[in-house]
Amino acid sequence: MSFGVLLVSTLTSSRYLLMSATKWIEVIDLQPSTSSSTNHTGALLVSLLSCPFRDRQIDSKWHGESDAEDFNTWDALLNVAVLRSRAKRIGPNFGVLESLAGHLVDFLGTGQKTASTTITLSCLSAAVGYLSFGESCGRDDDHFGVNERFIPRDFLALVNDALVESYPTAESQSRLESQEEASVSPAAYELLEAVRGAIEALPEVFVSDIVDILKESLSRWMSDEMSVVKDERSAETASSSLATWAIANARSTTCMSLFWRH
Numbered sequence: 065m066s067f068g069v070l071l072v073s074t075l076t077s078s079r080y081l082l083m084s085a086t087k088w089i090e091v092i093d094l095q096p097s098t099s100s101s102t103n104h105t106g107a108l109l110v111s112l113l114s115c116p117f118r119d120r121q122i123d124s125k126w127h128g129e130s131d132a133e134d135f136n137t138w139d140a141l142l143n144v145a146v147l148r149s150r151a152k153r154i155g156p157n158f159g160v161l162e163s164l165a166g167h168l169v170d171f172l173g174t175g176q177k178t179a180s181t182t183i184t185l186s187c188l189s190a191a192v193g194y195l196s197f198g199e200s201c202g203r204d205d206d207h208f209g210v211n212e213r214f215i216p217r218d219f220l221a222l223v224n225d226a227l228v229e230s231y232p233t234a235e236s237q238s239r240l241e242s243q244e245e246a247s248v249s250p251a252a253y254e255l256l257e258a259v260r261g262a263i264e265a266l267p268e269v270f271v272s273d274i275v276d277i278l279k280e281s282l283s284r285w286m287s288d289e290m291s292v293v294k295d296e297r298s299a300e301t302a303s304s305s306l307a308t309w310a311i312a313n314a315r316s317t318t319c320m321s322l323f324w325r326h
Contacts, residue, residue, distance in 0.1 A: 103152045109145035114167035127181040139190045155212030156194045165219035180230035185251035192258040220277040227281030
């Protein structure tokens, strides 16, 4: 399938774009290669991942009407992008996550609060699952081994901003309560859980840098000034997990004061 066809589909339907992409990725070569240092296919995959987010309005079909099928399709495309990156011996932190953030920050930073829609939070949760550091990235096969030490700061900053934005303000809390709607998307708790899992798996040398990027959002959720965690039963597990992580992984006075200053 040509890029032109995919571009046209971008202008008409995010769902059609993703479904078309899944047909194309069936023929992508995912075998390890050292013949070329370029990864043009990988770059195109990242662009495709960002395309649905071009619908920048909060009431767009992508942000307002996407369903589990849309997310599953996007997630499958993300997985192929990561596999392609590893096949080229490029760690996913740099080859996929940081590149994806470079695209998304332009589409989500428009004042529309699209960084905290359910589909955005779900996609970020899936992406956080591919954070990896150390000698082996995700596959046990030697030929997929990548020494990943790159910290995807722009991606983590995007996750931080999404979590900050998803925590309700007094105004939004009052409005939603009057409409008898949940104040926080369940996807926000899923993202918190994904972040907790990623932090728990970090080699100690990376903990301080990673937490420093995420400290604003984690501090806000743990202080819970709006008491949304207490009001949302589904939040109890995520909140407890974050507290458990703070105790188990605060390896320095700096980390401990960060999480318990409130």
